[in-house]
Amino acid sequence: MRPLLLLLALAASSTLAATVKDREGAVRGDKARLENDPRWNWNDVDGGFRLAKTTGKPLLVVLRCLPCMACAGIDASVLEEQELVPLLDQFVCVRIINANALDLSRFQFDYDLSFSAILFNGDGTIYGRYGSWLHQKDPLNKTTASFKKALEAGLVIHQGYPANKAALSGKQGGPTPYQTPIEFPTLASKYPSKLDWNGKVMASCVHCHMVGDAFRAYYRSQNKPVPVEWIYPQPSIETLGITLATDEIAKVEAVADGSAANAAGIQAGDVFTRLNGQPLVSIADVSWVLHRSPDSGSLPATVLRSGKETAVPLDLPAGWRLKSDIGKRVGTWPMRAMAFGGMKMDDLPDEERTALGLDKTQMALRVFHVGEFGPHAAAKKAGFKKNDIIIQIGDQKQRLTESALIGDLLLHHLPGEKMPAVVLRGQERLELNLPQQ
Numbered sequence: 023m024r025p026l027l028l029l030l031a032l033a034a035s036s037t038l039a040a041t042v043k044d045r046e047g048a049v050r051g052d053k054a055r056l057e058n059d060p061r062w063n064w065n066d067v068d069g070g071f072r073l074a075k076t077t078g079k080p081l082l083v084v085l086r087c088l089p090c091m092a093c094a095g096i097d098a099s100v101l102e103e104q105e106l107v108p109l110l111d112q113f114v115c116v117r118i119i120n121a122n123a124l125d126l127s128r129f130q131f132d133y134d135l136s137f138s139a140i141l142f143n144g145d146g147t148i149y150g151r152y153g154s155w156l157h158q159k160d161p162l163n164k165t166t167a168s169f170k171k172a173l174e175a176g177l178v179i180h181q182g183y184p185a186n187k188a189a190l191s192g193k194q195g196g197p198t199p200y201q202t203p204i205e206f207p208t209l210a211s212k213y214p215s216k217l218d219w220n221g222k223v224m225a226s227c228v229h230c231h232m233v234g235d236a237f238r239a240y241y242r243s244q245n246k247p248v249p250v251e252w253i254y255p256q257p258s259i260e261t262l263g264i265t266l267a268t269d270e271i272a273k274v275e276a277v278a279d280g281s282a283a284n285a286a287g288i289q290a291g292d293v294f295t296r297l298n299g300q301p302l303v304s305i306a307d308v309s310w311v312l313h314r315s316p317d318s319g320s321l322p323a324t325v326l327r328s329g330k331e332t333a334v335p336l337d338l339p340a341g342w343r344l345k346s347d348i349g350k351r352v353g354t355w356p357m358r359a360m361a362f363g364g365m366k367m368d369d370l371p372d373e374e375r376t377a378l379g380l381d382k383t384q385m386a387l388r389v390f391h392v393g394e395f396g397p398h399a400a401a402k403k404a405g406f407k408k409n410d411i412i413i414q415i416g417d418q419k420q421r422l423t424e425s426a427l428i429g430d431l432l433l434h435h436l437p438g439e440k441m442p443a444v445v446l447r448g449q450e451r452l453e454l455n456l457p458q459q
Contacts, residue, residue, distance in 0.1 A: 040161070045089035049223050052088055052119055056101075063116045067125075070116035074144030080180040081142040082113040082173070085121070085131070087229050093137030095164035096157040103166055109173045113141075121203050121228040123215045130195035132256040132306065133234035134158075134351045139169070141176035141303065148193045149179045150303030151310055155258075156268045159350075167269040168304060175271055175303035192300045192314065193307075199240055203228050206236035207243065234353040242360060242459075248432040250317065253357065254346040254425075256309040261345040262336065264288060272302045274325075286336045292325040317343065344426045354428070355398075360459050361431040363401030364393030367424045370411060378446070380413070383421050387412045397459050405454045407447065414444035415456060431458065 042048045056064045063070045067083060074081040086097055100106060118124070121133075128146060131138045132153045141149040152172040157163050179186060200206050204213045209228060218226035234255060241248050259266060263281020267273040272294035277283050294302055297311045298321055315321055318340040324331050348354045358366060370378075370386035380386050389410040392402045413419070418430060435441065440455040 040091040041089045042091055046222070046224050048088045049119060049217075049227065050219075052086075053219075056117060061110060061115050062101075063114065065118055065120070067116055067118060070114050071142070071144055071146065074114040074142065076144075077114060078144070079112060079114050080149060080176060081116065081144060082110070082176075083116045083118060083129075083140050083142065085118045085129070085138045085140075085230060087136040087231075088119050089224065089227075089229075090136040091161045092159070093135070093154070093157045094161045096154065096166060096169065097137050099164045099166045100169065103164075106166060106170065106173075109170060109177075112177060113173070114144075119227075120217055121230045121233055122213055122217070122226075123202050123204070124233070126198040126201060126203065126233070127195050130198075132309065133230045133232075134255070134353050135230070138230070138306070139172070141172070141179075143180065143183055147183070147187065147190055148195070149176045149183075149190065150193065150301075151306040152304045153256075153306040153309075154268070165269065168271070171269075171271050172304040175301070179301055179303070186301070189296075189299060189301060192298055193310065196314070199237075203233045203236060206240055208236050208239045231352045235356050238353075238357065238360070242437060245436050247434065247436070248357075248360075250343055250429065250433060251313055253429045253432050254343040254348060255313060255353070256306070257312045257343055257346045259283075259305075259308050259312060261312075261342055262338070266305050266308065268305070271304055272297075272308055282337050282339055282342065286323075286334055288323075288325070288334060288336070289327065292327050292334075294323060295326050295331060296322075296324040298322055317341070344429050346425060347423070348425045348428070349423075354425075357428050357432060359393070359397040359400070360437075361428045361435075363404060363406070363457050363459065364398030365389050365401045365406060366391035367412065367427075369421070369423055378411070385413050385415070385419055385421055385427075387422075387424060387427070400457045400459060404457055405452070406443075406445070406456070409447075410452075411446040412443055413446060414442075416441045416443075 056062050070081050131140060131151050135153040135158055139152040152169060154168060203209055204215055213228050214226055217223050238248050238252050263278035263283040264274055265276040267275045274288060274290050274292040276290055277288050297308060300311055315338060318338050321336045321338050323334045323336045325334055358364060367387040368390050370388050372382055375382055375386055389408055392406055392408050393399050435458050437459050439458040443454050443456045445452045445454055
């Protein structure tokens, strides 16, 4: 268990995500500013649910990781933008700044985002989820167009409740190994149920990404493969060839030629109104449907086209999740330790392959980074170096992205295995063993 504890501790320190300079001050400042705010029930989920039941209003729970700079722009807008006030006034609003005691049966969302929101009925029924990778990648982006539309869509669902409750069943969370994050073995020994305001607040705070890390470590610690939905959580619909407009709920901006979406007849300008029978409030809702979808099969979709709703069966080809790009997710760093011994790799461009005499269809992953501490140093100890080009791992020789290779190793290999690897280092061809952790 010690390596797994260290793995999670290193995950936070090895992320490329930028953080504010005074992390402790950011958390304490939020408390001082909003603890007695008339709109926001600060860090009080249970009180929010009680108030939603009493008032009959829907409940908006915003989850914000304050030390992370990502999403700072939209977070400021949600707190300060006057145009949002008439919408927010129609909700009971709750702001959560740590994940320690989250009820995981209710709070299942994209844990790698620094700003997320879930819309509830007071009885706990989820209306929809909101989260934006556009804002995650650009901390200065303050636009709230998509957030406004999510709130408006949530209000429409609320007006139709409980008659529409059956259509919302797929939005509800599933079973989890533990009720709260701090019950996971990798977190239980380090974090209390509440923040330590009399001591070091940051040291007592469970960040949302640690929840996803804890799920993966839970399976790994039992010597089990990590489930595919936890390797590629909350996948983007881009894996099926669809680009959605970032300022809309689920409007198709482009469809890739030769993709599953193209084969299904999805067109630019289509607006998804339902996916797998679920009404949508945001792009995050789309990712939630895909998160809970099978590894292959038909995914029922309804689109609004030329003013009419049209049913479109969208096929999920086998292995569709492996097309997900998880390279920039903070939760991928612990998986790099598990699968790669702490290396980060990039697929070699075609022109460089040609110069090296490598085929365009074969594996050629250049090692961009080699970790130096704890489980992230395993590859270094095994002899791997920065700028090595890996052309084979085990029996796998075909061209794969780093994201796809992580999935291949975590799905089919277990801790303790040593995968034979073929490496090009300058003019040398080496054979090394890559440890699985």
